Amino acid sequence: MLGKFDLNLLKVFITVYRTKSITLAAEEMGLTQPGVSGLLKRLQEQVGSQLFVRSGRGIAPTQHAQELIRHVEPALIQINNGLESLSDFSIEMPRKFVIYTSEPVMTMLLPKIEADKSLGNISIELQPTYMREEDVLQGLNQQQADMAIEIANYSAKSFFSEELFEDNICVIARNGHPRIDKVISQEQYYQERHITLKLRRENAYMADYFTKENLFERHVAAECTSLVSQMSMVSNSDCIAVMTKSLAELFAKKLNIQVMPSPFTSIPIQYRIIAHKREQKSVANIWLRERLHSYTRDH
Incomplete structure (x- = not known):
């Protein structure tokens, strides 16, 4: 069967499977919708099975399509990796x-x-x-x-x-803070007002997400969406904040802030x-x- 099979049809199949749309697949591949439909029809004729059915405004894969993708995608990835390993790469080429x-x-x-x-x-x-x-x-x-x-x-x-690389959380406060100097205790942490920041994807405060202990409610003065604005607000107030250590140390001198270890047990931030x-x-x-x-x- 492989001798008569057009392997280019599998690229069309994978794109349609991933996008669940003839229109989106055509746009991604630079083809027309009828062109993609025709290639998909050829593939279905060659494998002898219907691969997609209409579902709402799009299409959904059949059980045959799900079985085909399970075998085909890993094989094409291996082929691509093999070709990539032989291709030239030079920093002189834009x-x-x-x-x-x-x-x-x-x-x-x-x-x-x-x-x-x-x-x-x-x-x-x-x-x-x-x-x-x-x-x-x-x-x-x-x-x-x-x-x-x-x-x-x-x-x-x-x-x-x-x-x-790995990072950690820290606590920041402005230099010259009336109550905090180079170190902060758990008691002080809860006594101070906080500039907080929520991790959007996890929907949790950074302090809570990267701390082993369950933290109690804090006195929130403001909530930010940016670490840079968080540092700026801390540098111009008597509030404190929890943020990433690498960024805090990068701006500590410019913004006149002090960087302190968290008074709680921190969970490392592992970037991948x-x-x-x-x-x-x-x-x-x-x-x-x-x-x-x-x-x-x-x-």
């Missing part, structure tokens, strides 16, 4: 890499990327990560980004991850690289991962 990540990581990485004189004609663009995990994975799947740097460890079978498995043996992706490791070795 290329842009896109990385999804959070504000603290962006703030830490950007100066190091700008200072890196070994990039040649390569550019690295940092984009804010999505609020929903599904959107992050979809963006990577559709090759809208080369990788993501996340604190989540996804278990999706089409993706791989590797540890990048997430990428699609088709990129695992890609020479270009390996190069990018090595650059990121070089930027974060001090953490």
Whole structure:
């Protein structure tokens, strides 16, 4: 059967399966809707089974499609990895890499990327990560980004991850605070007013999410959506805040703030690289991962 089979049809099948839409698959592949429909029809004729049925405004995979994707996708990933490992990659050739990540990581990485004189004609663009995990994975799947740097460890079978660096939470207060100087106790922590920040995806305060103990209610003066605005508000008030240590230390001198260990038992913040498995043996992706490791070795 393989001798008469058009393997290009499988790429169409995987794209339609992933997008659950002929229209979206056509847009992604640069084809017309009738063209995608015709290729899908050819595939169904060759395998002798219906692969999709109408469902609402889109389409849904049949049991045959689910069985086919289970066998086909890993095989195509291996083929892609093999071809990528043989392809040339040079920093002399213009290329842009896109990385999804959070504000603290962006703030830490950007100066190091700008200072890196070994990039040649390569550019690295940092984009804010999505609020929903599904959107992050979809963006990577559709090759809208080369990788993501996340604190989540996804278990999706089409993706791989590797540890990048570790951070911790800390408590900040302005220098010259009337009650706090270089160290803070649990009692003081609850007595002070707080500038809080919620992790959007986890819907929890950073202090609670990365602390082993169950924290009691605090006196909240303001709630921020940005770590930078959180630091700015602390530097101009007698409030305190919990945030990432690497970012706090980066701005401590500029904003005249003191950085203290948390008075509670902290859970390390583990940042990981997430990428699609088709990129695992890609020479270009390996190069990018090595650059990121070089930027974060001090953490």
